[in-house]
Amino acid sequence: MRTSRATALAAMAAVTGLVLTACGEDSGGSTDGGSAAGPDGPVTMVVPFSAGGGSDLSGRAMASGLEEVTDSTVTVENITGGSGAVGYGQLLASAGDPSTLLASETSLVTLPIIQDVPYTYDQFTPIMKAGEDYNLVIAGGDSEWETCTDMVEAARDESLTAAVSGTTGPDAIAWTLIEQEESVELQRVPFESTAEVTAALLGDQVQVAAASPGEVIGQLESGDVKALCALAPERYEYEELADIPTGGEQGLDVTFAQWRGLVAAPELDEESTRFWVDAAEEWTTTDSYTEYIESNYLQPQTLFGEDFAEYLVQYDADARSALQP
Amino acid sequence: MLDNLALGVATAVSPENLLWCFIGVALGTVIGMLPGLGSATGVALLLPVTLALEPVTALIMLAGIYYGCQYGASISSILISTPGDSSSVVLTLDGYQMARNGRAGAALAVSALSSFIAAIITIVGLMLLAAPIADLALRFGPPETLAVILLGLSTIVSFAGDNLLRGITMAAVGLLLSTVGIASGFTDARFTFGSLNLLSGLDFIAVLIGLFAIGEVLHQIHRGGEAPIRARFKDLVITRDDVRRMIPASLRGTGLGFALGVLPGAGATLATFMSYGLEGRVGKHRAELGTGAVEGVAAPEASNNAAANASFIPTLSLGIPGSGTTAVLLGAFVVFGLQPGPLLFEQQPALVWGLLVSFVIGNFMLLVLNLPLAPVFAQALRVPYSYLYPFILFISLLGAFAIGNNTFSLWVAFTAGVLGYFMKRFDFPAAPLVLGLVLGPLLERSLVQTSALGRGDLMIIFERPISAAFTVAAILAILAPVVLAAVRRRRAPGRARQSTPTA
Amino acid sequence: MSGGPEGGAGADRAPVQVTATGVAGGGPTRADLVGTALLAVLGLAAAVYGWRYGFLVDGQVGAGFLPVATGGFIAVASTAEIVRMGLQRRATRADDHVRAPVGDERAAAVPTGQAAPDEELDVFGRTAAQRGRAIAVVFGLLGAALLLVPLIGLLLSLSLAVLVLVLVVERKGPVAAVASAAACLAFGWLVFVQVLGAPLPSGALGLV
Structure with a gap:
């Protein structure tokens, strides 16, 4: 622990170091056996949210996974502020630096759509989409509805209360897509987090909500919450989730994925990009990757480098249509 | 129940678990003492260290950090008026005054003892009543939360000093400052003036480091500083009279803290302010509040610990975090492959009961650590202020940075420090401002939610019995002293200003 | 070099117990007026600026609700305070109880009700x-x-x-x-x- 933290500081020194020094080091050549373009010295994994949250957990999983496959030290730094924007700003400032990575997710694309931040998703170098997460439409355990169809039908007659965790989160986007598809209107009640949304469902304060399976699996298993449908193209394979029908099966043609992944600094040269893409690809074949995916109930739908970049373009278009109707 | 308890004891008293429990509470105490590093940060920072341990051992240690922090935060609040977290702000009022009166040791001992009393009572409550209380807490929807926050804000009356209107105004300033940035209910970024850093708002911990720690240092320099305290040993130890005064106050604080801590998100800070306010109403020595009254330390301290323990109720029995720190702990559950949720008590009895029993053990360790150390810590005040205050400034700014590893927090703390100095000097109370700043986001969220549930009608707060009762209580709490003061003023026009101490 | 008599003059004195309230005991000071006026301006500005975020949106609480409500309250309360202080100040003046404004360093440092022969030097040895x-x-x-x-x-x-x-x-x-x-x-x-x-x-x- 101690040594890796001491080196974390050295990493900071390297990242923010004088341009001259940095250039000097670059010409020094790599210490990593396989690839010539790997970073010299320790690597920083920026997590733009505070420690302990979902982004932090996935950042730490990726950091230790990459540490394993590249033999370099990857230290997690939680740089918070600006709903994530400050952390992305830090990455923006280390353009061209192969030793700074960022544990990214959906808000990379959505925040610049809603807020005036000094970056857009396409400025960064996409490395890996590690996994996807589809929202489940959930209701209280004693709800009268069994399927999403029931819920949509009810929404035609009365104004339903739907909890959202933040006004621009993936669940809010999912509701917008449902509203557009089914021409209904829901009364949204904004909460701070999925945990609060779940509490509100359990206490019958609201009628429906949408959440990632990993965040409500405990309540699903106990029956305090029931899943009406999964807003996914196909059913989950996890045993606990396999019984949940997709929206498509019920005639609700809405899917919206939340992704988690890895981006690197802007203007990264081809070699370094290749290095990280290879490393990431290698990580996805290890046990530590499988464990990360399974403990968070993610879908192991991976994309790398250019493919990931193309995915983001489409994702941006989808998010824009939901967030700027 | 007894089987479970036996299982818990068997789990918790293994030498390894005892050791890690001790490490947890000791580290927690140190982290709590450092400004800016609250229990949530402490748990998150040390989570990776525990990955090699058994899940139950790791959780015992992490929980130890949580309640160890509560004890530690009190120490720096009392000794140097530097609250480590918003829930120890109230302690800077009477605790710091006790220290200035030469009774730092006694203040620390009162704080440790009342924490212990609260902890033990609430842990028993946690063991016996977790499930029914958790169900009750779920009945608290947005209107109820809104009403409780209004009631909490009404306790400003106790912190406003001699000018109630100014106190309420400062609370409004706190509420206003809390609206900076993106709120969860809206997409607009408010009052950010194009600043990226302001998008997530003013970090209230940075603000309170500035207002209290830095502001107090500058104010001390302005006043010419305090003489280093040369307390006699008998002043450093707790007296029989202290204990007699402490117990009823701690019990009241415990009850209030336990009740408020169960509410998801309502939190320990609200509990500390409200219990201090309660002492101002019902305490036998309420006239002494603000000048270093034992009750002013015991009640908020007890309520803080009670709320921290109560936040485990929704965490363990529903899988829904009851506070920021328990949210991080829930993350730790997932890392260890445990599934937090309503079934946890059934599926993992050894873990849950071991953890609960370790709370008792950990709090006992903290008491044993803190009581004899209280006079020793109090010796820190013998350091000449010329050396002490540069250190306070140093550690405060480092702490401000460490909140989010963001240099912007340094400037927030610095600016708040300048502001805090002028506020102290010219008698604009800071405690209501902090209360407003901390409660602001909660208040606004529950306003938005209530308005959404009522389809625009906020008056549904009066349609639900619980929220109606709390709202009426809040209105009475604000109006009663105003009316009484007006009556009194009319009777004795010459004595309009009383010598109520200020925050 | 030294000049800081921690163990000397300072230690003999009891810890100074000045609260700003004590200083301001008689009536409103210039600082009270200035501070309250600043608050009034802040409140007004926030209320006006906050209005743009939408006080009510579709009949429901909007992003401007809290800024306008709190800012408006601050502005009104502070203005009322200033008026009250103005009246009180006049009364205090008439009382022949003129106090030095707190803005003056010395006046502020004098503990109320306590003769201050050693006012000049504090525990730091400073005036x-x-x-x-x-x-x-x-x-x-x-x-x-x-x-x-x-x-x-x-x-x-x-x-x-x-x-x-x-x-x-x-x-x-x-x-x-x-x-x-x-x-x-x-x-x-x-x-x-x-x-x-x-x-x-x-x-x-x-x-x-």
Whole structure:
């Protein structure tokens, strides 16, 4: 622990170091056996949210996974502020630096759509989409509805209360897509987090909500919450989730994925990009990757480098249509 | 129940678990003492260290950090008026005054003892009543939360000093400052003036480091500083009279803290302010509040610990975090492959009961650590202020940075420090401002939610019995002293200003 | 060099118990007026600016609701306060009970109801006027230290601030100053960097 933290500081020194020094080091050549373009010295994994949250957990999983496959030290730094924007700003400032990575997710694309931040998703170098997460439409355990169809039908007659965790989160986007598809209107009640949304469902304060399976699996298993449908193209394979029908099966043609992944600094040269893409690809074949995916109930739908970049373009278009109707 | 308890004891008293429990509470105490590093940060920072341990051992240690922090935060609040977290702000009022009166040791001992009393009572409550209380807490929807926050804000009356209107105004300033940035209910970024850093708002911990720690240092320099305290040993130890005064106050604080801590998100800070306010109403020595009254330390301290323990109720029995720190702990559950949720008590009895029993053990360790150390810590005040205050400034700014590893927090703390100095000097109370700043986001969220549930009608707060009762209580709490003061003023026009101490 | 009689004159005095309330005991001061006026302006500005965020949106609480409500309250309450103080001040004046405004350093430092023969020198061995300067210097120093962070890093610049504080403001001599700064640096490095692993900025020079 101690040594890796001491080196974390050295990493900071390297990242923010004088341009001259940095250039000097670059010409020094790599210490990593396989690839010539790997970073010299320790690597920083920026997590733009505070420690302990979902982004932090996935950042730490990726950091230790990459540490394993590249033999370099990857230290997690939680740089918070600006709903994530400050952390992305830090990455923006280390353009061209192969030793700074960022544990990214959906808000990379959505925040610049809603807020005036000094970056857009396409400025960064996409490395890996590690996994996807589809929202489940959930209701209280004693709800009268069994399927999403029931819920949509009810929404035609009365104004339903739907909890959202933040006004621009993936669940809010999912509701917008449902509203557009089914021409209904829901009364949204904004909460701070999925945990609060779940509490509100359990206490019958609201009628429906949408959440990632990993965040409500405990309540699903106990029956305090029931899943009406999964807003996914196909059913989950996890045993606990396999019984949940997709929206498509019920005639609700809405899917919206939340992704988690890895981006690197802007203007990264081809070699370094290749290095990280290879490393990431290698990580996805290890046990530590499988464990990360399974403990968070993610879908192991991976994309790398250019493919990931193309995915983001489409994702941006989808998010824009939901967030700027 | 007894089987479970036996299982818990068997789990918790293994030498390894005892050791890690001790490490947890000791580290927690140190982290709590450092400004800016609250229990949530402490748990998150040390989570990776525990990955090699058994899940139950790791959780015992992490929980130890949580309640160890509560004890530690009190120490720096009392000794140097530097609250480590918003829930120890109230302690800077009477605790710091006790220290200035030469009774730092006694203040620390009162704080440790009342924490212990609260902890033990609430842990028993946690063991016996977790499930029914958790169900009750779920009945608290947005209107109820809104009403409780209004009631909490009404306790400003106790912190406003001699000018109630100014106190309420400062609370409004706190509420206003809390609206900076993106709120969860809206997409607009408010009052950010194009600043990226302001998008997530003013970090209230940075603000309170500035207002209290830095502001107090500058104010001390302005006043010419305090003489280093040369307390006699008998002043450093707790007296029989202290204990007699402490117990009823701690019990009241415990009850209030336990009740408020169960509410998801309502939190320990609200509990500390409200219990201090309660002492101002019902305490036998309420006239002494603000000048270093034992009750002013015991009640908020007890309520803080009670709320921290109560936040485990929704965490363990529903899988829904009851506070920021328990949210991080829930993350730790997932890392260890445990599934937090309503079934946890059934599926993992050894873990849950071991953890609960370790709370008792950990709090006992903290008491044993803190009581004899209280006079020793109090010796820190013998350091000449010329050396002490540069250190306070140093550690405060480092702490401000460490909140989010963001240099912007340094400037927030610095600016708040300048502001805090002028506020102290010219008698604009800071405690209501902090209360407003901390409660602001909660208040606004529950306003938005209530308005959404009522389809625009906020008056549904009066349609639900619980929220109606709390709202009426809040209105009475604000109006009663105003009316009484007006009556009194009319009777004795010459004595309009009383010598109520200020925050 | 020395000048700080911690063990001497200062220690004989009981800890000074001045609350600002005590000072302001008689009536509103200029500081009360200025502070309240500033609040009124702040409240008004926030209410006007906040209106643009939407007080009510579709009949429901909007993003501007809380800013307008609190800002409006601050503006109204502060204006009322100013009027009240104006009346009270006139009354106090008429009472022939004119007090020095708190803005004056000396008046502010005199504990109420306590004769202050040793007012001139405090426990730091400074006069009130020197203390006023000391505060300005501390403000300036902290600000300068923060400005230096991007260059020499957080730990170094804060330690440097401690050094200057002890040396220049407290006039404790170079040995004490260096020792204090070194102690702070060591403590900060040990606790924040080593134990807690906080990524403290090391500045462009990348020293610590």
